[in-house]
Amino acid sequence: MHSPVTALAWEIWKRGRRSAWLVMICLAFCAFINLIIPDTNHALFSAVFGIAMVLSVSFLMGLLNCTEASPAKEWNGFPYRIFTLPVPTWKLVAVPMVLALVTVELLYLAWIKLVWTHSQIDRPLWYAIILGAYVLYFQTTLWSLSEFRILRTVVLSIGGVSGILVAVLPAFEKINMVSSPWFSEGRLIPIVLGTLPIAFVTAWASVARQRHGGGRRGNWIKGFVEWLVDVLPRRTKDFKSPAEAQFWFEWRRAGLLLPACVGFALLVVISPLTWRFRNDQQFTVLTLCWVVGLPLILGFLIGKGFAKPDLFSTNLNVPQFLAVRPLAATEFIVAKLKVAALSIFMTWMLVLLFITSWLSVWANSVELQKMVYQFRMFYPNSWFVILVLSFVGLMVLTWRIMVNGFWTGLSGRRVYYFGSIGLQVLVPLLLLLACAIWSDNIDRLLQRNPELRKSIAVEVLGWSFAFLVIAKLWIAVFSWRNIALRHARQYLLLWIAFTLCFIALAILASPPFDVYRQAHVYLLVALLLFPIARMGFAASSLEANRHG
Amino acid sequence: MKFPSPSSAEAVVSIANLSRRFGSKTVLNDVSLHVPRGGVFGLVGENGAGKTTLIKHILGLLRAELGSVRVFDLNPVSDPVSVLGRIGYLSEQPDLPGWMCVDELLRYSRAFYPKWDAAYAETLREQFGLNPTQRLSTLSKGQLAKAGLLTAQAHRPELLLLDEPSSGLDPLVRRDILEAVIRTVADEGRTVFFSSHLLEEIERVSDHIAMVHQGRIVLCGSLDEIKQQHRQFTLHFETAQAKAPIIAGALSISGNGKEWSVMCNGARNQLPEIAAGLGARVVDDRAPTLNEIFVAHAGTSISNQPS
Numbered sequence: 039m040h041s042p043v044t045a046l047a048w049e050i051w052k053r054g055r056r057s058a059w060l061v062m063i064c065l066a067f068c069a070f071i072n073l074i075i076p077d078t079n080h081a082l083f084s085a086v087f088g089i090a091m092v093l094s095v096s097f098l099m100g101l102l103n104c105t106e107a108s109p110a111k112e113w114n115g116f117p118y119r120i121f122t123l124p125v126p127t128w129k130l131v132a133v134p135m136v137l138a139l140v141t142v143e144l145l146y147l148a149w150i151k152l153v154w155t156h157s158q159i160d161r162p163l164w165y166a167i168i169l170g171a172y173v174l175y176f177q178t179t180l181w182s183l184s185e186f187r188i189l190r191t192v193v194l195s196i197g198g199v200s201g202i203l204v205a206v207l208p209a210f211e212k213i214n215m216v217s218s219p220w221f222s223e224g225r226l227i228p229i230v231l232g233t234l235p236i237a238f239v240t241a242w243a244s245v246a247r248q249r250h251g252g253g254r255r256g257n258w259i260k261g262f263v264e265w266l267v268d269v270l271p272r273r274t275k276d277f278k279s280p281a282e283a284q285f286w287f288e289w290r291r292a293g294l295l296l297p298a299c300v301g302f303a304l305l306v307v308i309s310p311l312t313w314r315f316r317n318d319q320q321f322t323v324l325t326l327c328w329v330v331g332l333p334l335i336l337g338f339l340i341g342k343g344f345a346k347p348d349l350f351s352t353n354l355n356v357p358q359f360l361a362v363r364p365l366a367a368t369e370f371i372v373a374k375l376k377v378a379a380l381s382i383f384m385t386w387m388l389v390l391l392f393i394t395s396w397l398s399v400w401a402n403s404v405e406l407q408k409m410v411y412q413f414r415m416f417y418p419n420s421w422f423v424i425l426v427l428s429f430v431g432l433m434v435l436t437w438r439i440m441v442n443g444f445w446t447g448l449s450g451r452r453v454y455y456f457g458s459i460g461l462q463v464l465v466p467l468l469l470l471l472a473c474a475i476w477s478d479n480i481d482r483l484l485q486r487n488p489e490l491r492k493s494i495a496v497e498v499l500g501w502s503f504a505f506l507v508i509a510k511l512w513i514a515v516f517s518w519r520n521i522a523l524r525h526a527r528q529y530l531l532l533w534i535a536f537t538l539c540f541i542a543l544a545i546l547a548s549p550p551f552d553v554y555r556q557a558h559v560y561l562l563v564a565l566l567l568f569p570i571a572r573m574g575f576a577a578s579s580l581e582a583n584r585h586g
Numbered sequence: 587m588k589f590p591s592p593s594s595a596e597a598v599v600s601i602a603n604l605s606r607r608f609g610s611k612t613v614l615n616d617v618s619l620h621v622p623r624g625g626v627f628g629l630v631g632e633n634g635a636g637k638t639t640l641i642k643h644i645l646g647l648l649r650a651e652l653g654s655v656r657v658f659d660l661n662p663v664s665d666p667v668s669v670l671g672r673i674g675y676l677s678e679q680p681d682l683p684g685w686m687c688v689d690e691l692l693r694y695s696r697a698f699y700p701k702w703d704a705a706y707a708e709t710l711r712e713q714f715g716l717n718p719t720q721r722l723s724t725l726s727k728g729q730l731a732k733a734g735l736l737t738a739q740a741h742r743p744e745l746l747l748l749d750e751p752s753s754g755l756d757p758l759v760r761r762d763i764l765e766a767v768i769r770t771v772a773d774e775g776r777t778v779f780f781s782s783h784l785l786e787e788i789e790r791v792s793d794h795i796a797m798v799h800q801g802r803i804v805l806c807g808s809l810d811e812i813k814q815q816h817r818q819f820t821l822h823f824e825t826a827q828a829k830a831p832i833i834a835g836a837l838s839i840s841g842n843g844k845e846w847s848v849m850c851n852g853a854r855n856q857l858p859e860i861a862a863g864l865g866a867r868v869v870d871d872r873a874p875t876l877n878e879i880f881v882a883h884a885g886t887s888i889s890n891q892p893s
Binding site for chain 2: 264267268272273276277278279280282283286287290291357358359361362363364365366584585586
């Protein structure tokens with residue numbers, strides 16, 4: 039490498055080469071599919087190709103964003119270490135920008151020439167220009183707003199949506215919906231091209247300012263939290279046991295996060311909305327669903343962090359400070375489980391308090407009362423028990439969501455941790471996507487064969503759940519074999535108690551006229567809800583992490 | 587010449603044929619070591635020699651891939667509670683949680699060690715000048731090291747493990763740490779395992795030392811024995827030598843012209859005779875410093891490697 043420009047370009051490539059290979063594999067795969075499928079089926083695959091193309095461009099932007107996070111410096115912008123190189127700032131900024139522009143245009147060209155060969159792309163030049171402009175604005179935003187992380191996310195989101203709107207503007211001209219000469223490609227292209235130097239100059243000015251010590255901001259949220267922790271009373275009593283000390287440690291780290299987040303959302307988002315729409319009956323029902331779902335959604339998100347040895351660290355290894363404590367791995371897990379339980383109990387009490395005060399003071403609950411009345415008619419003798427059991431069930435489900443990732447999160451292996459998150463997010467997304475893409479075909483199939491619905495609902499699901507129950511219990515026997523009998527006995531009692539609670543709920547909630555005989559599916563689900571096998575693996579995962 | 591190692595029977599730490607690889611790199615290669623009860627055992631080696639990896643095996647933070655590690659005759663991986671309860675540990679960068687204040691750190695640590703001496707902890711805290719209400723994230727590097735040393739010392743561990751504790755610290759903190767090491771041994775005859783690449787420090791406080799170089803123990807024994815066995819000779823040749831003379835058994839030869847320095851390991855009596863055979867005479871014979879011994883051994887090890 040004879041010039042700084044080559045060296046900088048090489049570094050960007052070297053750092054993102056894995057993502058680049060992924061993009062190329064994705065492109066090659068789609069090109070191969072495009073080659074082998076018959077002409078009549080291209081329409082069927084166009085949605086898949088579209089998603090793959092968007093994903094590949096997103097990946098490419100990820101690898102070309104040229105930002106670095108440095109937790110020690112609280113920096114997440116243009117790579118700080120590059121500032122010491124004897125290269126002028128305009129060149130430091132221009133290299134990643136030009137590289138990003140060229141790469142994204144080449145990728146776009148490759149998609150057009152290799153994958154979209156059977157369909158005519160309207161305005162290929164316009165899309166090429168808007169894509170290039172979007173990449174440059176993306177980089178400019180990342181670098182210019184490096185000290186405003188939340189604002190940056192908001193600006194990027196708004197910019198993304200605006201970019202899509204601008205991209206489709208010429209389509210309005212063609213279909214004559216909103217006719218205006220300003221929507222024509224002829225006018226839009228010079229405008230977009232004319233703004234690109236502004237993006238470059240903005241990025242240049244921002245990076246130059248950062249290079250000379252500007253663009254820093256104190257983290258006021260962190261400062262506020264630290265101040266709050268300092269003014270709150272501290273523990274002054276000694277701990278009775280190591281387990282109690284560890285519980286305190288975990289609680290201080292993560293215990294209040296879920297209640298605080300749910301409380302914040304209820305107070306700042308939901309409460310004003312419920313007041314604004316206090317006369318809307320439908321809104322009350324819908325909001326109630328959201329309020330009940332809130333701890334589950336936030337529990338899922340926070341649970342991903344809570345499953346790691348340290349919630350606030352990106353390092354998955356057990357911190358050395360904890361690893362050298364004379365405490366068995368199972369005790370660490372027990373402390374985390376207890377903290378999750380207390381945190382969730384507090385959260386649901388908050389939710390209950392909010393629902394009670396909202397529904398009794400300012401909500402219009404006419405529609406809801408009708409539904410409750412119907413529910414009571416449907417289950418005249420057991421409605422109250424079902425309500426109580428459902429509430430307990432929701433708490434246990436939130437707890438399950440928080441803790442069921444322990445076995446991957448505590449293992450210290452990024453592949454397991456991110457792989458499991460990827461599966462949990464991607465599989466449902468892909469299923470939904472597949473259903474959306476092939477919804478017409480599925481509808482036709484179900485109309486042709488009405489019995490299919492029953493067989494899917496009862497037989498396929500029934501057998502699948504039965505298999506899962508057997509597998510769960512079988513694996514549990516193996517996963518718990520190295521765990522102290524005392525802990526195994528305690529957890530088994532918990533499992534039996536809560537599983538009986540779910541079974542009772544399944545029996546009581548089964549419809550009185552069970553046409554499709556779904557009761558056994560409910561029972562099998564009840565047996566699956568409370569985790570047992572994974573909890574057994576959690577301790578061995580943590581041990582493996584702790585002992586390298 | 588090999589130095590006698592303490593027998594495994596009286597050892598606090600017994601490591602036998604331990605090897606460890608990270609990917610394709612061999613970090614520890616057939617390491618055998620016995621740390622005797624009582625006294626200070628110094629582990630020296632250059633950066634990346636494998637000292638921290640060895641200490642992590644003693645703590646049970648790494649499982650032995652090949653060979654075995656016994657601490658207090660227990661396996662630190664299968665029985666971490668019994669082993670870690672008797673060890674005090676301080677690392678180069680004490681991984682202390684920044685959100686805790688000093689007082690909370692002491693209370694939290696105390697819960698894990700039944701032998702925690704609260705009065706001793708308070709004495710140390712005052713001596714180190716640590717404010718109990720100060721958050722750890724606001725402490726300086728030296729103060730953090732002192733806080734780490736406090737928690738490692740306050741339960742009066744049978745084995746105090748110090749992994750480059752004074753690296754990057756100012757002389758005052760280093761002095762505090764070394765004093766604590768000496769006090770630990772003087773007080774109750776406990777054991778200190780002290781790793782460092784600052785050889786002067788090791789030389790000041792250690793009774794036994796082991797030198798680790800590129801994953802191998804190149805030297806192990808009592809410091810006095812090691813210093814006694816090694817000699818640094820200065821040879822004077824009648825005529826200037828164009829290249830270094832070849833002397834069998836020499837660990838290192840350096841110099842130019844007529845004056846050459848030769849480091850020998852146990853060849854004290856034979857060298858004058860060998861020198862005479864080469865046409866030189868011994869003009870100086872002195873005990874080398876630990877630093878010189880280490881450099882000589884590390885250099886030998888490098889030159890013995892196949893190219």
